Amino acid sequence: MIRFENVAKRYPDGTVAVEGLSFEVAEGELVTLVGPSGCGKTTTMKMVNRLIEPTEGRILVEGEDIARAEPVELRRRMGYVIQQTGLFPHRTVLDNTSTVPHLLGWSKARRRERARELLDLVGLDPDVFGDRYPEQLSGGQRQRVGVARALAADPPVLLMDEPFGAVDPVVREHLQNEFLRLQSRLRKTVLFVTHDIEEAVRLGDRIAVYGEGRIEQFDSPATVLGAPASTYVADFVGADRGLKRLSVTPIEPGDLEQPPTLHLSDRLDDAATRMAADGARWAVVLDGADELHGWVSAATLAEAAVRNADGAGTVGDHARRMEAWLPLGSSLKQAFSTMLQHDAGWIAVLEGARFVGVLTPAKLHEALRRSVDADARAVARQDVELETIESS
């Protein structure tokens, strides 16, 4: 969708802003450009909408060499969001949001309808905010209007230059989450500049990590964090990259342990006998539809079976509810956080309503190590054999 072919930008004073840029952003993909100040991220982005012309190479958008496109027409195909928002201070929120439709000659009724729809989409009630001026908004609200304006004419491409850079960390995280939700619906092709590695990792389908004027690594967030291509990238992503990687590594079926399962209606004595035979300390308890109910310990079952020597009673009489669960595909970070929140030694993992296994801290650690190794060797996670220092 956006393709850089050996692109360079040299300024007349000899500064090489970027060189040797060759990469592609696929349709519907969100690529973050991340790196320290002055490494050439903004230059890269501005070459896509021809605010800056490359001195070497070419850039194709939807297969077309943009050097041949008419710049104004090109820019209308691209939403552009910047940190300072660039909202017109003397125009209302509705008018700001309608800027491009206005330029495109849409009727007033259609423009307003579209602007209202977009404000709604970015979480601003048009009845409350539509007639305000930008100075009557908070920083976060202004950024939302910036995003709404960029989306107004439904462009296939979005260029975003530190769009959430000027707001505090809490608002920023909120805006990031909202944007991710929006993007999962709209599937725009997005080039997103940031100097914040956390932001790059959270938002990007892939990340381009910039060194001075060139890309040092272009990979998925998990690979950049798990297998940095150089010491430069390793330093840039930070010593806590293992922790950061937790948030981009999903729980897979192969990560799970399979403890014994019992059903609520199972007879107490049968269940106690099975547990003793398995040597298991606890079991997961499912209901009649094989959906998660909770858990029960072997000791509880054994005691209860002794007390109810006549064989009366079921597992359901002694099972405890289990609130610590997550759907398959959730991140290892969510898993860890759920364990801590419930002070649980394991969490249940579900696929839809079906119970598929449990994740323990040891399995979580193993999953992380396997996924790092799998990325480094470009194999599937379940194909990785781990060498482990056994704890004694």
Ligand SMILES: Nc1ncnc2c1ncn2[C@@H]1O[C@H](COP(=O)(O)OP(=O)(O)OP(=O)(O)O)[C@@H](O)[C@H]1O
């Ligand atoms: N008009 C210009 N003339 C000369 N050098 C320039 C010009 N514009 C930018 N540069 C240089 O090009 C390099 C890349 O700048 P660019 O704005 O792309 O960096 P950046 O990664 O976006 O940085 P930041 O995060 O600080 O915005 C910098 O060294 C900058 O000083």
